[in-house]
Amino acid sequence: MGRISIGVPGLDKMLHGGLIPGRIYLVKGGPGMGKTTLSMHFLMEGVRKGEGALYITMEEPAAHIKTDMGKFGFNVEHPNLKIIDATPTGTKTNILGDIRYMEFGISFDKLIAGIKDILKEERYTRIVIDPITMVRVILNNEAAYRKTFLLFVNTLISNDATIILTMESDEVGVEEYLANGVIELFKFVERGKVLRGIGISKFRGSSFDEEIRPYRITNRGVEVYHNESLFMGEEY
Structure with missing residues (x-):
């Protein structure tokens, strides 16, 4: 079965060649762990290959996302990348003119309908929703x-x-059961140093590296060291 690159070579190695296309994956981790950056690698890899990429932000304003991701060298102004601001703030201030704003804080039916409209307008082979956690927070009702x-x-x-889909919860929920794969970002403290680890806890249809590997967030984005063990003393 063909694979698609997630845009991070070390993680592709852990996935034994990349993601299986046409499926849904979950990226979990705490605040500041690099979920958005990792997701942007995935989208920009598609853009580099001429694919259409769609990013829907549900927490950080789109203008902030563009500024932050631009610092890693991502070409967030590329015409093949569409950024949708779905933050449930109820305000349209500080939203750039080229970003389509939709107010979904009142009803997520609008969000789903809006996504359907977007997908009818243009073909996107790569989609990110960051974070899906916001739906849970705002609805505040498990059944809903x-x-x-x-x-x-x-x-x-x-x-x-x-x-x-990105998610900030440590709990196992409906998202993990329905996703075809789960990538988790961890933070450990070893001898007074903070260590970052990345692991794959689920990947349907493929074998994968089951060890937690070290990663860093550099000025080029996320780098995964697939040949290294996490606890290596002073280097990590």
């Missing part, structure tokens, strides 16, 4: 969240795209 999440999944998979 499960229904909304299932609608999300059904809407996205019908487009035959490869999708990454």
